[in-house]
Amino acid sequence: MLCACVSPSFNPQTLQEALAPPVDWDVLLELAEEHSVQGILAKRLQAFEFAGVPSAAREKLQTRMRAQHIYTLSMTAELFRLLDDFAAAGIEILVVKGPVTSVVAYGDLGMRGFGDVDLLLRQRDIASASRLMHALGFAASVPESAIEAGKVPGEYVFRRTGTNRMVEIHTEQTFRYYPSGMPVAELFRRKRFVSLEGREVPALCLSDEIVFYCVHGAKDFWERLMWVSDVAALAENHPEVDWQATQDHAVSCGAGRMLNVGLLLAHRVLRASLPPALAATIERDPVSHRLCAEIETWLPFGAGAPPSIRDRALYRMRIAGGGIAGISYLLRLSLSPTEEDWENGVQRNRSWLWDALRRPFRLIRKYGPQN
Numbered sequence: 211m212l213c214a215c216v217s218p219s220f221n222p223q224t225l226q227e228a229l230a231p232p233v234d235w236d237v238l239l240e241l242a243e244e245h246s247v248q249g250i251l252a253k254r255l256q257a258f259e260f261a262g263v264p265s266a267a268r269e270k271l272q273t274r275m276r277a278q279h280i281y282t283l284s285m286t287a288e289l290f291r292l293l294d295d296f297a298a299a300g301i302e303i304l305v306v307k308g309p310v311t312s313v314v315a316y317g318d319l320g321m322r323g324f325g326d327v328d329l330l331l332r333q334r335d336i337a338s339a340s341r342l343m344h345a346l347g348f349a350a351s352v353p354e355s356a357i358e359a360g361k362v363p364g365e366y367v368f369r370r371t372g373t374n375r376m377v378e379i380h381t382e383q384t385f386r387y388y389p390s391g392m393p394v395a396e397l398f399r400r401k402r403f404v405s406l407e408g409r410e411v412p413a414l415c416l417s418d419e420i421v422f423y424c425v426h427g428a429k430d431f432w433e434r435l436m437w438v439s440d441v442a443a444l445a446e447n448h449p450e451v452d453w454q455a456t457q458d459h460a461v462s463c464g465a466g467r468m469l470n471v472g473l474l475l476a477h478r479v480l481r482a483s484l485p486p487a488l489a490a491t492i493e494r495d496p497v498s499h500r501l502c503a504e505i506e507t508w509l510p511f512g513a514g515a516p517p518s519i520r521d522r523a524l525y526r527m528r529i530a531g532g533g534i535a536g537i538s539y540l541l542r543l544s545l546s547p548t549e550e551d552w553e554n555g556v557q558r559n560r561s562w563l564w565d566a567l568r569r570p571f572r573l574i575r576k577y578g579p580q581n
Contacts, residue, residue: 211238215254216247216439217480218446225254235267239274244512245435248274249312249321278323282309286319286407288375289327292346293411296329299342302398303412304330306380306422310404310413315443319407322436326376332394333381336366343368348377352549363549386546387429389464389530389539396459417456420444424472425465428529431522432475432505433513442476445485453487464539467531470498471505478502479509497528519577544570 211228214221242251252275260268286309296303305328312322331339337357340350348368356363366379382394397418403410414422420441427437445451460469470492476482484492492498504525508515517525526543527536551569 212241212245212247212251212435213480215251216435217482218439218443219481219483220254222258225258229262235264239267239270241512243274244514246323247436247439249278249318249323250316250439253318253321275320279320282312282320282324285309285324285327285375288370288377289406289411290409292327292329292377293409295342295346296339299338301331301335301339301342304397304401305404305411305413306330306419307426309406310411311419311423311440313406314404314413314416314419315440315447317447322440326378328378328380330380330385330394330397332398333362333383336379336381339379340366340368343377343379347371356549356552361547361549361552385425386543387425389468389535391463393459393463416444416448416451417459420451420456420472421460421463421465421469424460424468427472427475428465428468431517431525432471432509433516435479435509435512438472438475438479438509441472442480442482445473445476446482451485453485457488457491464530464535467495467498467501467529470495471501471529474498474502475505479506497532501525501528516577519574522577544573 211225211233214224214228217224238251239248242248248271252271255263255268255271263271289305289309293303293305307328308322308324308326309319312319312324316322337354340352340354340357343350348370351367351369352361352363362381362383365384366381368377368379369375370377382392385392397414400415400418401412402415404413405411413419423437423440423444427441430437432438457466457469460466470488473482473484473488474492477484504517504521508517516522523540523544526540530536530539547569551572
């Protein structure tokens with residue numbers, strides 16, 4: 211039923227058929243929350259005037275959506291302030307995920323929930339950006355000493371003191387999941403502006419946005435339906451996408467198979483149409499089909515049934531294209547330390563080798579058989 215609601219080719223008859231047998235609404239709402247698609251579920255049920263939905267479930271969903279809308283508006287206002295502050299400081303940024311995805315993919319700011327504001331900037335600007343965020347009243351998860359020492363975390367997280375507002379700053383070095391590296395200069399060169407609540411916001415071009423979400427979904431093993439839904443909605447709701455350019459951008463950064471898997475998952479799970487220009491290429495890629503079948507075994511559980519460390523390693527290699535490229539990708543991710551690998555108290559010491567050697571053992575402890 212959740213897939214029927216989330217599908218971009220939403221069919222009212224399919225939803226009516228799904229509503230016919232008894233529905234465990236507690237489980238459905240829990241799944242929608244786990245997969246971060248409550249907004250889409252609410253919108254679909256609202257189109258039916260919540261017919262067949264018990265009053266308790268309807269009230270619970272509407273209460274959650276009111277809270278989500280209020281938070282979305284507050285975070286959007288925070289984003290607008292940050293845009294002004296970064297522009298005044300001369301730091302160029304792009305807005306990714308969150309409100310931009312909600313508007314571009316679904317045409318509605320309230321459709322897609324998000325917990326933070328995500329900004330993309332160049333690694334060379336991170337020290338200036340961190341100082342700016344401190345001046346604006348945000349507390350940083352990465353101390354300036356670590357930045358000065360050249361250490362690169364998974365993302366630079368900032369929380370506004372006394373609130374639950376969080377900003378994540380990404381760079382081409384933190385977003386290390388592009389197999390051949392994130393082409394940040396090209397992303398900025400091809401940027402466009404998206405209208406968000408009447409304001410023009412700098413964002414990725416459509417082709418780069420689709421590749422970005424396929425890489426992002428692949429990074430997190432496509433564990434949540436939201437990530438599949440984002441790709442499906444972007445592909446289905448934008449017939450103007452230049453798919454040849456999209457494929458070229460993906461291949462140039464080693465993400466060709468990630469693009470194939472993202473589009474194929476959208477087709478298999480949410481009945482989105484495969485782009486005609488890429489359909490034959492995707493159909494001829496048996497590894498993408500096998501990867502999708504594997505992903506579908508853990509997708510229903512959200513993040514509750516992650517793949518084993520062995521399966522994670524094999525997945526990383528295959529999603530990056532296999533062969534030498536796949537092995538190189540796995541080794542790079544396995545030996546690229548993040549803040550979880552840094553030894554406490556040595557942020558000023560450039561002990562990259564020691565951090566890199568510690569990382570595989572931490573990953574084994576985290577994802578090993580006992581977990």
